[in-house]
Amino acid sequence: MTRTVVGVDIGNSTTEASAATIAPDGTVRFCGAALTPTTGIKGTPKNVDGVAAAVARALDVAGLAFADLDVVLLNEATPVISGLAMETITETIITESTMIGHDPRTPGGRGLGVGVTVAFDDLAEIAMDAGTIVVVPKGVDFEVAARAINAATQRGVRVTGAILGNDDAVLVVNRLDAVIPVIDEVSRIDAVPLGMLAAVEVAGPGQSIRTLSNAYGLATIFELDAAATRVVSPVARALTGNRSAVVVRTPAGDVADRTIPAGALELTGERKRATVDVSRGAVEIMAAVERVSPLADVTGEAGTNTGGMIANVRQSMADLSNHAVADVHIQDLLAVDTFVPQEVRGGVAGEVALENAVALAAMVRTRESGMRAVADAVRQRLHAAGACDVEVVVGGVEAEMAVLGALTTPGTDKPLVVLDLGGGSTDAALIEAAGDIDAVHLAGAGDLVTKLIDAELGLDNLELAEDIKRYPLGKAESFFHVRLENGTVQFFEKPLPATAFARVVTLAEHSMSPIPTRHSIDRIRVVRRAAKERVFVVNALRALRTIAPGGDLRQIGFVVLLGGCALDFEIPELIADALAPYGIVCGTGNVRGSEGPRNAVATGLVASHAQLVGSAVGT
């Protein structure tokens, strides 16, 4: 009798289902596929809602009823779940009221001005030839400010720049006889130290400052020796890429770039151990991980940020999976260097510096998978829905099923590597010519990319970060056209929303989300691509080095990319570029020639079940 089966793959993010009928001789006919977001943590009974929804939809697409359903096949999910943490490891502190790096939205004028800071009220009494940077408090009208500066200039005072409390820079500059650089919107203008040597720099439109963002530029202006130059170099770094900046040098005041004692990671491998300080950065952490691999567990130094970070990951994984903390072991770790914009401590105008941070993704192996319980719950639910005789079978190692499914991609052959680019983990499986399968599960995937984009752009909005990850950028140059990031133009018949005008936007198929920051389109693009590279290119190479025969990438013929992130518009090409030197054919999978990189595991489950049915007939 022909049987109706649905293969179901419960992933960390997505539950995928493939419906098929299997003839008594084992011939499979796939007739419907569906996917829904996974409900609850993979491997827990909360998955039932998602599974029931996916099964119902796949049957619906196939034109089959619940009553026809004979078997549901669930994957024996690898009991690994992933967690993320991020820790800043540097901190910029301004002592005294030195001011650095303010970059208002609309500075005025242009050029570099060096002089002594002078209160606006004292401008009339300044000696003639002194280089002067005038500090104009909030209450002063722009007409008044401009008139006073012009008067001083006429008297022979060299007014080289201005710092304003109001948001008036452009209005003031438009009324000046000579163009000087002007910075405005300094919220605590009263805290700007007076009588100190200062420099104001404003770059032309579309340009960034050149002198104050260069350590030797600062050294030249402020006549610093080598030791003092070393001290101010974080100032220069913090100003890189700004269109405008101001630096006031006070004798005792300082800007310090402090490394926060982040603490050490203790890596326990199956044979070796290593300790590495988190503030050493991702490269050293990953070198240590590779040295001790295979990893058995990781702990963080007690009483440090790192200790807290690792303890949090472990605790949340324990809570989610209902295991004791002692049963939760970290079996892979991916560290990524990142920068996060943070308000500078001690600043007077909300100055922001990019601080170094390390993001960690951890892969946790729990004691056992809870798939039996999930299967029982699924059977009850499907029974209630009218599938009276349904049998729910847990079977098939995830990696093997993924390989079986991937091999239905036209043009593939063994030996082949499947790279499943998911939300929480990057999973790889190798099938050798003889059919032996080897697999590895690495920490870090799509969710980490989203988190990096969110942190580096200072968005604090994961939904927007997800949009930035998935869609190309554009800039709404008029109400009827958008300049895309590749330089081409897209026209619209209806006017664009006013919120999008002159903004960088993400371009989804049917919607447009403005990105409410001042980042340029280029900067957002660079951040987006770098995040993808640092997670997926790094993980692809790590995975292949681990499973390639003899660790030799040249032994691998084909790499098939699967999972949600294989749908990304640039991740597959970033990986393919990185693998090209090894002569590997790499592309996005097309499961059954129709499903794209989706549904591989669900397809594999059905195919392997059909083989069993077929061979049962044969005996």
Ligand code: ADP
């Ligand atoms: P899992 O196997 O862990 O359930 P998925 O294979 O569903 O995960 O992959 C989830 C990841 O794929 C998420 O990071 C999500 O952002 C990403 N993703 C899903 N759809 C797309 C898409 N169309 N374009 C780019 N990325 C996508």
Ligand code: MG
């Ligand atoms: Mg998956």
